[in-house]
Amino acid sequence: MCCVGECIIKYVLLLGNLIFSIVGLVILGLGIAAHVQLQEITDLIPINLSIISIGIIVLGSFVFIIAFLACCGAILKSVWMLITYSICMLIMAGVKIYLAVVMFNFLSDAQATVTGWISNGFNSENPSPAFLGMQTLFSCCGTTGSGSYGPNPLPPSCCPSTDQNQCQAEDAFGGCSDLVASWFTTYGGAVTGILIGVIVFELVFMIFACHVVNTIRNRKYTA
Known part of the structure; x- marks a missing residue:
């Protein structure tokens, strides 16, 4: 018992x-x-x-x-199974601690980092399919708005309407830089919080497993 x-x-x-x-x-x-x-x-x-x-x-x-x-x-009441489980939980917790630190460091400078990514990937004369896809996904236009394209025509993804001829500057979405950076900050913070919660769970269950192992061994020695 x-x-x-x-x-x-x-x-x-x-x-x-x-x-x-x-x-x-x-x-x-x-x-x-x-x-x-x-x-x-x-x-x-x-x-x-x-x-x-x-x-x-x-x-x-x-x-x-x-x-x-x-x-x-x-x-x-298998000692080797519980020890293997504890080791795996410790390794997974260590990996998640590393990921949480990486996420925290990224989020501390997310605005500048994401803005740099978007600026480097933007070409006003010939926007790449990936950039156009990002505009469609986030409902945004250029780096800072329609002015990013200068005298060049706005692509359909810059406006709610998909008609090339109907995409005018006054109808265009806002810039992608701030919007995407805000998205990374919001969801990156949520992911970091989840990682911390999972780390706590893994460490607690690792301690539980070690306690059960210790109990099993003590009973074998006193039997």
Whole structure:
């Protein structure tokens, strides 16, 4: 029999990782479905989108395997499974700490960095398909607005209307630099917050797993 505290830790570890093993399977299924769908349009797209779907499949598989290890380790009282789980959680937490630091450093100077990216990629006379796609995606025009194009005609993506002849300066969207920088700041901050939350979760569950391992070993020595 285990004391109340030990039982709570064990079953929290089991339940939490059971949920994450299911999440891993869902991610794996979504990755497989996306990979199958992308095969139909791969020839039409100049970039290899299958890398994204393969990455999702690998992520889902990894999450499932690690969470399944913890579940089996808690049920079977397997020391090696729980130790392997703890090591993997520590490694993943370390990687996420690195990513959080990188994100924090990026966000501290996001405005200047993104503005530099957009300015370097902008060509008023012959805007690239990628830049035009960004204008469509963010509903923006040029770097600072329609004036970025000078005397050149505005592309259809600068206006709500897709008619080239109807895109006039007074109807054009605002500049892309501030809008895209604001998007990076908002969603980058959200991603950083999520990373910190996941790091805390991983460290707490790693401690739980180590506690269960210590309990199992102590019982073997006192048996």
